Amino acid sequence: MVVKVYGPTYASPKRVLVCLIEKEIEFETVDVDLFKGEHKEPEFLKLQPFGSVPVIQDGDYTLYESRAIIRYFAEKYKEQGTELLGKTIEEKGLVEQWLEVEAHNFHPPLYNLVINILFAPLKGVPSDQKVIEESDKKLEKVLDVYEERLSNSKYLAGDFFSLADLSHLPFGHYLVNQTGRGNLVRERKHVNAWWDDISNRPSWKKVLQQYKYPV
Amino acid sequence: MVVKVYGPTYASPKRVLVCLIEKEIEFETVDVDLFKGEHKEPEFLKLQPFGSVPVIQDGDYTLYESRAIIRYFAEKYKEQGTELLGKTIEEKGLVEQWLEVEAHNFHPPLYNLVINILFAPLKGVPSDQKVIEESDKKLEKVLDVYEERLSNSKYLAGDFFSLADLSHLPFGHYLVNQTGRGNLVRERKHVNAWWDDISNRPSWKKVLQQYKYPV
Numbered sequence: 001m002v003v004k005v006y007g008p009t010y011a012s013p014k015r016v017l018v019c020l021i022e023k024e025i026e027f028e029t030v031d032v033d034l035f036k037g038e039h040k041e042p043e044f045l046k047l048q049p050f051g052s053v054p055v056i057q058d059g060d061y062t063l064y065e066s067r068a069i070i071r072y073f074a075e076k077y078k079e080q081g082t083e084l085l086g087k088t089i090e091e092k093g094l095v096e097q098w099l100e101v102e103a104h105n106f107h108p109p110l111y112n113l114v115i116n117i118l119f120a121p122l123k124g125v126p127s128d129q130k131v132i133e134e135s136d137k138k139l140e141k142v143l144d145v146y147e148e149r150l151s152n153s154k155y156l157a158g159d160f161f162s163l164a165d166l167s168h169l170p171f172g173h174y175l176v177n178q179t180g181r182g183n184l185v186r187e188r189k190h191v192n193a194w195w196d197d198i199s200n201r202p203s204w205k206k207v208l209q210q211y212k213y214p215v
Numbered sequence: 216m217v218v219k220v221y222g223p224t225y226a227s228p229k230r231v232l233v234c235l236i237e238k239e240i241e242f243e244t245v246d247v248d249l250f251k252g253e254h255k256e257p258e259f260l261k262l263q264p265f266g267s268v269p270v271i272q273d274g275d276y277t278l279y280e281s282r283a284i285i286r287y288f289a290e291k292y293k294e295q296g297t298e299l300l301g302k303t304i305e306e307k308g309l310v311e312q313w314l315e316v317e318a319h320n321f322h323p324p325l326y327n328l329v330i331n332i333l334f335a336p337l338k339g340v341p342s343d344q345k346v347i348e349e350s351d352k353k354l355e356k357v358l359d360v361y362e363e364r365l366s367n368s369k370y371l372a373g374d375f376f377s378l379a380d381l382s383h384l385p386f387g388h389y390l391v392n393q394t395g396r397g398n399l400v401r402e403r404k405h406v407n408a409w410w411d412d413i414s415n416r417p418s419w420k421k422v423l424q425q426y427k428y429p430v
Contacts, residue, residue: 049360063308065315072308093287100280145264
């Protein structure tokens with residue numbers, strides 16, 4: 001039975017899709033329209049009680065939270081497709097560290113930018129300029145740390161592409177292409193080279209082609 | 216060589232300490248005083264470029280981000296002390312899912328309460344009542360989902376204590392004992408039983424005795 005992925009067009013589900021393609025796992029997608037509130041309907045809440053996408057079904061096994069899902073598939077299919085976890089426990093520790101940095105340092109200010117720059121106008125609510133300014137500052141500091149790290153290793157966890165890099169793709173795409181902030185990446189030599197490398201992977205290009213962002 | 220843990224008295228480092236005790240790993244601690252700004256000094260930033268605690272050193276291996284560290288030790292010492300990851304890939308997937316729920320659903324509103332109720336007065340800045348009200352509401356909804364989950368399984372990931380439960384201890388302690396919000400736990404039958412169970416583990420009692428919270 002092929003894997004089912006709910007909510008494919010949004011950013012977090014794309015984290016799962018690119019992982020499935022890297023791991024050469026067959027999947028089908030189920031549309032969930034957040035703008036119509038389909039994620040708050042009782043049927044969906046039975047799958048994901050917090051009302052978020054993505055959710056996956058792998059046979060009769062259901063799992064949610066995109067970063068938990070990518071860890072699950074990377075481990076279940078360790079010997080298939082791209083190795084995304086590192087070869088040793090120490091390498092894996094660094095993959096986990098940078099996955100956490102993505103979740104707790106990179107993502108929050110960028111999410112605030114996406115909400116205020118892309119989504120607020122769509123919903124007809126005012127953008128919060130103070131939040132935008134603070135988020136820009138935070139993100140610059142975070143990317144300064146990335147620049148230093150990527151001057152010492154090709155990818156975040158070491159000299160191998162991993163879940164930690166992959167996890168940056170969906171919101172990194174918003175940052176570079178849709179919020180008018182490509183300069184934050186472009187003006188940092190090593191971050192720029194890293195972004196060009198990971199965003200040009202065939203897996204990510206396929207995700208972008210097949211699952212258009214709703215914004 | 217014993218493991219070194221930087222910043223033991225704060226909440227996130229306690230996530231690491233309780234894990235090390237459960238896994239029967241010897242460690243020593245290195246004080247980092249956030250109130251004096253020691254986490255922003257150049258020597259510390261070499262270890263942790265974002266200026267946060269905890270950081271661990273395991274021989275010449277350095278790792279930061281508390282949830283990455285606990286995964287690393289749970290895996291490195293899989294056969295020693297309490298098994299914290301689950302026995303199968305499916306169980307481990309659920310441990311990861313609930314670790315992510317802790318990080319993204321439980322932690323953020325609770326962190327906002329801790330900052331505004333406990334830390335703001337200490338720093339002489341005003342508490343944000345709107346943030347407090349919104350955080351209370353969010354946390355109640357999250358705990359309603361926990362109540363439902365814990366009516367079906369003894370612990371979050373299944374019928375075994377895991378990293379997912381353990382990860383709730385440090386900020387759960389703030390919630391129940393120091394923010395005047397013990398009722399949010401006490402009035403939910405299954406959440407209450409779960410909290411009594413996990414917070415009475417000898418490992419956690421030892422952490423509380425030996426590493427006093429600064430607030």
